[in-house]
Amino acid sequence: MAWLSGGVAWGMGSMTGKAYAQMPAAFASAAGSLRGKALVIIQLNGGNDGLNTIIPAEDDIYFSKRPDIAIKKENGLPISNGMYFHPAMTGIKKLYDEGQVSVIQNIGYNNPNRSHFRATDIWNTGSDANVLWDEGWASRYLTTKYPSFPMKFPKDPMAIQLGSVESLLFQSDMGRFGTVFEDPNLFYQLVNGSSADTDLPPATMAGDELGFLKQIATSSIQYASVIQAGANKGKNSFTYPTTNLAKQLAIIAKLISGGLETPIYLANIGGFDTHSNQLNQHLNLWKTISDAVSSFQNDLKNQGLDEYVSVMTFSEFGRRLNQNGTTGTDHGTAAPMLVVGKTVKGGLVGPNPNLKNLDSNGDIKFVYDYRQVYSTVLRDHLGLDAVNTQSIFKQSFERLPIYNNSPETLPENSSLELVNPVPNPVEDYAFLQYSVFAPNTFETKQTIRLAVYDLSGQEVQQIYSGEKAIGSYQMTLDLSRLSAGFYIISLSSSTGQRINRRMIKQ
């Protein structure tokens, strides 16, 4: 039996191994980056009132349904297209004017759930409303990124959560991906002196629980010193407010500055369940978020780290259009999300909330699925490829124009996606990914044609022709028969859409 106080990985005896798809290196990270990207997720607990956050202050219905709690146009901070930020969001408004905030409207999913707990689970796992998953979407991403876990722990924490109770977001059948703490130095001090042994627990109900405890002990021992060292090496170059959220973001900035390669951070703010007297409470919450996020962005910018990091907000649901009898709002459905960072396109994405055409419960209908936002962040920020992104959600979701490198247009205009072949120039074999999306809500497949053309427009090699189910696909193309020169790979559909990608054969 070996006792350890750090450094040696502890294998999970009673947990089964999982097959994984190894990504080609070219897809794994954005070329030329000095360091990996990081995503900072801010969870708004309780169900944020989207209509009083991104406000339709030129819509008469909004005022008629919320006589006591509507926010007037002259108090809001103008965005565009008749929408306004909450007056407390001055910091975010400034970032927006600098092109660093994408506001994506009407995010939700089919058959929305209005229970805090079930809805939070849905957002954390990335499941459909009628399916129960017990693994977080982030932990499925991390499984792809760190396929050796939990047999081996990577150098830096895989995910960091500021707080005390680990989110489902970081839980998986493979174990816990998150390292959870409130203060780096205190964390180090507490863990110091702990030990964990490498014995495998018995494969019993109690043994499983013991195995779980041992994994937490081992990862705490391993990462406490890494985190403390990162915090000591890193710095904050901007003065943050004293709110709890600002403190969380300041620690995250410090760890990023200290060189931690952790790809996902989770921060948290509660108090959004505004059933009564909501005006003041909601104002304070958004002032807190806005001030904290703008401090964080300033800090990163001062340190030249802002191109590596983006911030995404989410909440389990929005709130009802109609105010209730206690000057608050009850549980609702679709709501906006914010994505903030130097690399976002910026602007208002999607149509304004439709206050006339509500669902049978009086709630706003969603326009974009929440996993479209997640898929966009995974692919265009964290650099995951289409097929691995699909495997996280077990469905393909069309991306939204959130980042500079995201597709230009909103999804209703496209039903196909073709990624540039790699390598390019190519010798004999090229790796190709493409996606087929539903052209309307009824179709589950499309008739497509994928082929290689020369520059005169002559087809030189057919790759696929026929029906394809909705989804993302990857393949290795044998191009050894082609002579050296310039070619076009073209994906077209019976819907009339066509995408071309250039390729050089050596």
Place this chain on the structure above:
Amino acid sequence: MPIWNQTNVNHLLARSLFGFSAKDSQQAMGYGNFSDLINKALLADAPMPAAPNSWVTLAPLQAQQNDGSAGNWYRELTYWWYNRMLDEGLNMREKMVLFFHNHFSNERDKVSYPQHMYQQNQLFRKYAFGNFKQLVKDVTIDPSMLIYLDGNNSRGSSPNENYAREIMELFTLGIGNYTETDIKQAAKVFSGWQVKDLVSVFDSTRWYTDATVTVFTKAAKFKYDTLIDWIFEQKAAAEFISRKLYQEFVYYKPNEAFVLQMADVLRKNNYEMKPLLRFLFNSDEFYKASIQGSKIKNPSELMVGSAKLLQSKATDTVNLYELAKTLQMQLFQPPNVAGWPGQRDWISSTTYSHRGGFTDSLLTGKRYNGVAVTGKLDALTYARSFVNAEKAVEFVDELVALSLRFPLSDVRKKFLLDTLLDGTTIMNWSTYTASADTRINKFLKALMRLPEYQLC
């Protein structure tokens, strides 16, 4: 029938109480059979405890918030409750009070006057072994609950849905057993109530005016209590609370077949809790070897249980209060209306580390941040209270059997023995040697820092 032996009795005590001492275990064995231990000790009725102080009857006043009284009283109330747990003996009433506090989760952040929370806490004590259906009725119009879930001032004309949703989702039926329409209709029925000082008052002019409302396809002019009767006619009701009890006392992943048996017992006894608890603690299911040692202690079990294990005479309730916050179980402040999820949710890198820091503090008399903790263990007196104190191997075995429900491997026992001996030999072991004090402390620290110690 379960076998009457020390292992099974210790398992029963570990789950039904906030831990136990060597003396508690011996006393329990004295009952000679499960039936007597359960009926005469665990489920015995007891008089209500005296109030923590006279403030419990004061009408709420803003001044009590402004001058800090309310916050101080909340502390006093929490210390008082910890003392009820520490002094529970072999009676499980306080465990049920905590169960109901978690089930009908109310947060002091919103229920800002401890007078209301105290009333609710006593309500749970009154019904600890009583009628669950009646408890739901009383809780529905309990001032703390009216404040917490916005029933206070809800009017029939535009009712607040908060309570109607949570009573169905979290208190009685569970998700999937009601529709959004049921919630909207029920919200009307629960309207009309207001909290006036320490009591709830019904005002019919604030109630719904529809001739009838339709809930679960039945149209009637429901009142709050007749609606609850109707909710309890739904098949899911008995199963829901039985499942929750199973998850608390047996295993966090419910055995659905056994849950159905529990639900039958509950229905046959018109939702009386005592027959159900008697059934559960006499069942073979509860004593299965695979169940024993599979529960991750909640912070109250860990803290109160450690104090009991160490026979602490003057437990520092301030230390419990402060560490409970760090360990994510501040009493009267559950995380949300669903309460504490329990089991693995207790454990993260931070809370796991703080658990070790807490048990250390009982031995060192110092909290992780250097603050003094009263009631520091006298290691020699403690060790000598065990018959095997002078026999190192047997002493380790006895402490392991007393404090760990998870069977410890011989290799790990050897580690504990080596820690106790710390260089000396079994032959030379005695509590009368110069550094025995330090050695016993090191041994107890290692014992309580084992991951196995977190299980019960």
